[in-house]
Each structure stands twice: as structure tokens, then as C-alpha cells.
Amino acid sequence: MTTPSTTSEATGDAVRLTGISKTYGSFTAVHPLDLTVPAGSFFALLGASGCGKTTTLRMIAGLEDPSGGSVRLGGRDVTALPPYKRPVNTVFQNYALFPHLDIYENVAFGLRRRGIKSVKQQVGEMLDLVQLGPLARRRPHQLSGGQQQRVAVARALINKPQVLLLDEPLGALDLKLRRQMQLELKRIQTEVGITFIHVTHDQEEAMTMADTVAVMNAGRVEQMGAPADLYENPASTFVANFLGTSNLIEAEVTGVLGGTLHLVSAGQKLTLPAARSRADVTAGDRVLAGVRPEKITLAHRDDEDAIPAGRNRVQGRIVDSSFIGVSTQYLVDSPVGAELEVFVPNVERDARLVPGAPVILHWNPEHTFGLDAAQDIDAGTESDDEPAPGGGGAPAAAGAASAVPAGGAGGAAA
Amino acid sequence: MRPIRWLRKNLVVIAGVLALAYLILPNVVVLVFSFNKPKGRFNYTWDHFSTDAWQHPCGVADMCGSLTLSLKIAVYATIGATILGTLTAFALARYRFRGRAATNMLIFLPMAMPEVVMGASLGTLFLNMRIQFGFWTILIAHIMFCLSFVVTAVKARVMSMDPRLEQAAQDLYATPLQTFLRITLPLAAPGIAAGALLSFALSFDDYIITSFNAGNTVTFPMFVWGSAQRGTPVQVNVIGTAMFAIAVVLVLAGQLAGSRRKAKA
């Protein structure tokens, strides 16, 4: 053990937050939080409005003094360094372009402050990268929102920081431009290989762009992982509902047999692989069984006999259906819960599946995930109110046999 | 029907022209009478055209001396009030400190108080402190009343500035000093310039407060007032016209520079 701990930690991590927290008076904006961002990764910090994303980012940049904990960049403790001494640059939520300088000077600002005299070539290359070369002599107010956003990215990126912090840079853009900029940012990140920490409250944006997503709720990180992993194996009801849509069914464990949990909810039997349950449960405990809407197949009750054995089945009645092009979205009331959501791809449409029709929902038990039943089943849904200050995953005695499908728009990416 | 419709269409233009005429007319009179050669001592009635006064603007005893003094005081007062006022405005807009609310209120006092009262009480103060009246007492008085205008103008500007711009600068490796010089100061410049211009104008033509604190010193407004008792020299009109012309040229140049900057993009 001759190596000091500071250098042994350095390898591979661009950012390491240890127990970092921020309080404003008696209000805790960020709870003590540990976060490690691997070098060269595209990291997304996802969470609802007001959950502390900007505050976390500002503490990394040095624009906010943490109330506790430390910030390490590439193994170096920078907690006490002022922002202008940190090898980090920020793309601000509102861009914060300098209105009295033209685009060229905005982009050159960081280089000039570090005493670099010949900036012409670098600025030119950077403006070409974000396709703004011809507009170099314009002022920020003469650009469109999307162009301003690209200037903000260029102004930060030209400094080749160890870490680029992006605070909802796409928030103000319309959907089409947003998609375009998402691709562009991803392309730039791959091209320059700098670590990006991208803050957003758009779960689709986080999933399409990032290698790693951290889901934040009320000042805490609820779960962190690859987008597909978070989507398939949510660790909490908040993540299950905030990232795409989930049907959560409250059930009782009747037994554990050979790595499979046997459940019953409102008289309907379900199974769940024990390995996919986040809650450590035995017979008699309650658990939330979750399944994504696109994993479910919808069959008319007349066809019940044709359903293969061994699948989870739930009886119900269609209450609503909406046609959305690639798929049809059904809401089904069932004894295990109201308004279960089912996405059926429009391959061969069954004319009998109309509101009022009796149906069977069935799915592969492998696609079921289990969550601790002592959580708010509605956490992270759109109808959910602003998260309570300091609270997160408040235990809720949700009525038996309640199932709540909700969350963001069709997260059929799996 | 026709004339009424014409009137309705052009009402705004007519009102504008009338207002402009109302503002410009006194200046035109000053200009015209600067080319007069009056019969008596008073330059109030037109006699005949002459360029004598323009050829000898300093041909009247003591006038150019008082003009130089007034310009000097105006420049110094502007510099002093602008520096002090800008610092005060930043302190008031950016920092919380004991006595901030009181300062905020007191800074308005010189603007709100009648000039006669202020001039008289300041004169009493100088007298009691046995300070010799003259250049310095005038300058101190001018800096004081200009200060409130600078503070008001700069504070409004600083308050409306986005603090994230300075944070962005710091994020881009600018030290606090560089941030102030490169971002804060240029952004606050229009407010500072407005305060400075106002200071210059106010200081240059102040009569009331100055007269209480001048002693034997004679500034240009005091000279004009004094000579008006005995008869106004035509040169006063020359100076007035020149000042007006310089002001107009300055404003035009400012606007031209502004539009040129916009057009450049």
C-alpha cells in the first residue's frame, strides 16, 4: 500500500461525489449523495422538476458551496476550488450567452481567459462542428433558440474540459429540434470523447442519449444504471413509473418454490422469478408485481383456451382504447387493479377488442418484476404531486388490489 | 368629409411636430439672436445680422473664464459622482449589509429635496466648518447631488442583469477581476453612461446650489444670470448654441454607432 488513496481512486472516474449535500436553511435540496461517473461516458441525471438536479450540477461546477461532502474530478479533490480553477464547463439551463459579445467572442472566451493568444483556428473548427460558421459575427439575440443552444455547447466544449455539464440544454426547444439536437450532442460526445453529465427531466431523452442514467427523486438518487437495465429492472415504484409506464399489482406471496414466487391478487394467481424481486419476501408478505404495458398480450375471453400454459393471466374488461399508429393503447379494468395499461402492436387488429369487451391479459412470468410493497405505488406518476420536501418513497397503505398504470409516454424501447 | 379624414390619419404626426416645435423653438431663438447686433445692451430685440459674436466668442470680459470653470467642475463632478455612484449602486444591488435599507432611502434625498434648501444648508455647513468657499465647495456640492442620479441609473441596470452571466464567465476560467472587467462592467455600461451624462448636464447648468457655495467664484450660469441684470452679451447666445449643437452631434453619433453595430451582423 504505497500508493496514496487519492491516486488509486483516480483511474477511470471522471467525477466522484461523496456524501455531497446542500441545504437552504431548513430545506434540504440535495440529500447526502454518492455518485460516480466513469470517464468518457454520457451520463444522464434524470428527475422531476425541483428534485435537485441543477443544484447537484452547480456543486460539481463550483458555483454552489456544498453543505457537506466532497467533489473529486479525475481523482483530485476540488471541493474547495473556485469555479474558474475547475476543469469543468457548463452549458446553462438558459444558455447564459454574453449578450454584449458576438458568437465568435463568446466561443473564444474560455480560451482567452486561459491566456491562449491564437484562438482563430480553434474557434473556427468549433463553430464548424456545431454548424454555426457563417453566423460568427452575430450577437446572441440575433440567433434562434436552437442556434443559441449550439453556441452554448461550443463555448463550453472548446475548452476541452474533463467534464461537460449540461443543464437541460434542450428544454426550450420544440420536439423536432430537440430530437435533432439530441443526435447532434450524442455525435459530438462520441467525436470528442469528453465525459458528459446531462441533466434532464425527459425520460426518453435520458434513455436515448445516455450510457448511464441516474434517476433522482426529492434530493436522492433512486437508481443508477444502463437505460435498458433501469427500464427492465426498476428498483422502486418511482423509477418504475417515472421511466416509461408500469402496471403495478399489489399481491400476496403464497409460497416460494424453486426460485419462483407464487402470488395471488384478488383471486388471480401470478408468478414472479424470485431473482427479479427487489423485496426479500416469504409466504404471507405483500409485494408489488410490476409488468410493462408492451409485454402484455391481450386476448378476447372467447380465446382463453388458446393461451399457452405457464403464462401469468389476469381477467379484465376494456374501458378505453386509443389508436396511436404503431400500436393501440388499451386501458383495462380488472379485479387486480383499475386501468391497467396494455400496448398492442398493430399487426393484426382484433375487431372484438373494443371498450366493454371481456379480455384476458397474459404475459411471460419472466417479464414480471417485484417491488417492495411498503412504497407509494403512485410515486413518479404524472398525476403524482410535486415530491414532498425531503420525502422520497413515502410508505403508503395503498388499498389492496390496486394497480396503477401511469408515467411518461410510451416507453416501448426495450 | 375629406379634411376630417386627413386630420384623423395625420393626427399623430401633427401632434409630434407641434411638440417638437415647442421644444426646439427656444433654441432657434437663441441661435437666431446669436447673429444679432443689438442697439443697446440688451439682446432682446432684433436689429441687424452680424457674425461678430461668433468671431469673438471670448470678447466679453470674464465670460470664457467662467465657462472654463464650469466645464472643469462638470468634468470633475461627473468623474467623482460616476465612480462613487457606481460603487454604491453595486453595493446596494448585490450585497446585504447593515444600513442598506437606510442608504437606499437616503440616496433619493438629494433628488427629492428642494435645491434651495439643500444649497442653503450646505452653505451653512461649509461656513460653520470654516471652509473657504470656491472651487472645492462647488465641486463637493455638485458631486453630492449628481450621486443620487448615478446610483439610480446604475442600480436599475445592475438589478436587471442576469447573475448567471457572471457565473458563466467564472465557469469559463475568468477570475473575479476578469469577470468584473469583461462581463459586469460592459453590461452595466449603459447605466453608467446615462448616469455620467446626466451628471454632466446637471452640474454644468446648476445655478441655485452653486450660488450658495461659490463665494467669489463665478460659474457660467452665475455669469449669465449676473450679466442679465446689466445686459446680456450676444456671446452668451453663441455659447448656448454651441452647447446645443455639441449635444445634438453627440446624441446622433451615439445612435449612428448603435445602428452601425446592429447592421454589422
Ligand SMILES: Nc1ncnc2c1ncn2[C@@H]1O[C@H](COP(=O)(O)OP(=O)(O)OP(=O)(O)O)[C@@H](O)[C@H]1O
Ligand atoms: N437559493 C435557493 N434557496 C432555497 N431553495 C432553493 C434555492 N435554490 C434551489 N432551491 C430549491 O432546491 C430544490 C432543487 O432545486 P434545483 O434547481 O436543483 O432543481 P432541479 O432539479 O434542477 O429542477 P428543474 O428541473 O426544475 O430545473 C428546489 O426545490 C428548489 O426550490
Ligand SMILES: [Mg+2]
Ligand atoms: Mg434545473
